[in-house]
Amino acid sequence: GQVNICSQPSAGGSYRGVSAMGLLWSMKPSPGQRKGIRMVKSDVTKPYKVVLDCFDGHTDPQESSSLQSLSSNTFEKGYMADGVKRIPVREGRIRGIIFLPPGDGPFPGAKRKIDVYLKKNC
Secondary structure (H helix, E strand, C coil), X not given: CCCCCCCXXXXXXXXXXXXCCHHHHCCCCCCCCCCCCCCXXXXXXXXXXXXXXXXXXXXXXXXXXXXXXXXXXXXXXXXXXXXXXEEEEXXXXXXXXXXXXXXXXXXXXXXXXXXXXXHHHC
């Protein structure tokens, strides 16, 4: 069978409704991990490798390590498109990163993000 996360709602678990990225943004720490750990990407130039296992019926995360997976797939979740330049900024008290898309532009989304960042932190 197939699951289309762009159009089919979640049948339960850590999020409700339709969300193409719901499987990723709603992840919780594995059983036994320290509470409060957040998934933080230290190097956004390299993608995450995500392993997605399919089990029969609804399972409890505490039990999933002892269950046999019906199917498994590994995929990568990237943060930067090919050709995007990552430019660190350290000027006076300003610190940040500019992600510059390839091409001549204009890049109205990027400009708005920079404007909002500077206005909030001035």
